[in-house]
Amino acid sequence: MKQIDNFEYPQGLRDDFKKAKKLEWITIGYLITTALAMYLTMGNSQAMKTAWFEDLLSLTPSVSFLIASRIFFKSPNRDFPFGYHRVVSIAYLCSALALFSIGTFLVIDSVITLAMREHATIGTVVVLGHQVWLGYLMIAALLWGTFPAIILGKKKLPIAEKLHEKNLYTDAKMNKADWMTAAAAIFGVLGIGMGWWWADSVAALVISVDIVHDGFNNLRQAVYDLMDQVPMTVDNQKRDPLIEKVKETLAGQSWVKDCNIRLREEGHIYLGEGFVIPAREDNLTQLIEEASREVRQLDWRIQEFVIMPVEKLPKEEKA
């Protein structure tokens, strides 16, 4: 069976990839410390519990990125002629599903807490001989979970776009949005301090709805990816402009009378086909080879592009 070529990031991106891996290791270490800090100060505040879950969940994109990055470089072989690129999409699906399902659970949990009119108790703890209200420690833990996360997120975002790496992008986005969780949870804790028993579960509800929202968006994108949706830019705004470029390149060949293309995404890379009606038939094999090479040279992401001469183009696409 014909296998696709071995994949490696182009020279210019290898350093970015190394940096991304390093940043993800730092993220994991950091998230473990915040999860620990939150667990130790959680008490029986629902908002803290939800923020803690959110924190643990935000580990999944980094972990899945690091796991996937060990696998997707593996060479295509007899059993996997397309290589291992789709591991990235599968990892993305897993983290999105985790986000969505735990978010749903937390929404239900928070609604029950609110409906039962649970009053969260926050007492005192003795730290280094000083007796302090646990609420202040909760706020400290939440702040520790905010600022470094924002910095990490800001550093990862541009790299994720360059590497066309969705796990990394989700991760960076979540890190950057972390301050909203912290703000909601701090409101919950301060609300308890003000004697508003409902503040805690309302804050928890806000956080969990946000988790579901993130989870749903990512889940949808992950499913679309696995269904071979047309390649989208990593920030999911629009069709990748590369599609048009490929089409133009093919249409620009002097020997091509008419053409149409089809691209799909496998992890970081694109595979695709072009259907062409040749204007003349002599030297066709060589012309096809050359055109295919030219398309591949457009961008590192285009890993394989098959050109098929046809008499009639497949039906025009429906909108």
Place this chain on the structure above:
Amino acid sequence: MKLFILAVGACLLLAGCEGNFPKDPERTLEKAKQDQLVVGYSENPPWVVKGDTAPTGIEPDLVRAFASSIGARVRWQNDTEQKLFEDLEEKKVHLVIAGITQKTPWKKKVALTRPYLKQGKEKHVMAAIRGENAFIVALERFLHAQEPQLKQTLGHETDR
């Protein structure tokens, strides 16, 4: 983002300046000061010993001292532990003492203070209404201050 820092800062400042933070949703501490502190007790010597008019023992002594520290009168109410915890859940009593340890199966329904005395694995606590944080903080502060003395007098007694 900057707004967030500002908001949190403002809240903390407000909370810090205002002396009574955290507050009680049901105003237990205020009620105790203005009216009376309703304490349920169930016999469990030496922690709580039933007396003729009022209980004696380690915990009633602590409660009396706490009440006078916040200027509250104590109204004692004797019952079984089961009934007292039910009353506490329904906010009919403010505080329950019965030689309770942290292992009590009621811990999900009520608020336990942090242990005021540890004896091996037994961590002794009192039980208050859930979420009445001003009251709980006041009680815990008082109990924490008594800890060294309690350890001295009781540590030896029960080490036997």
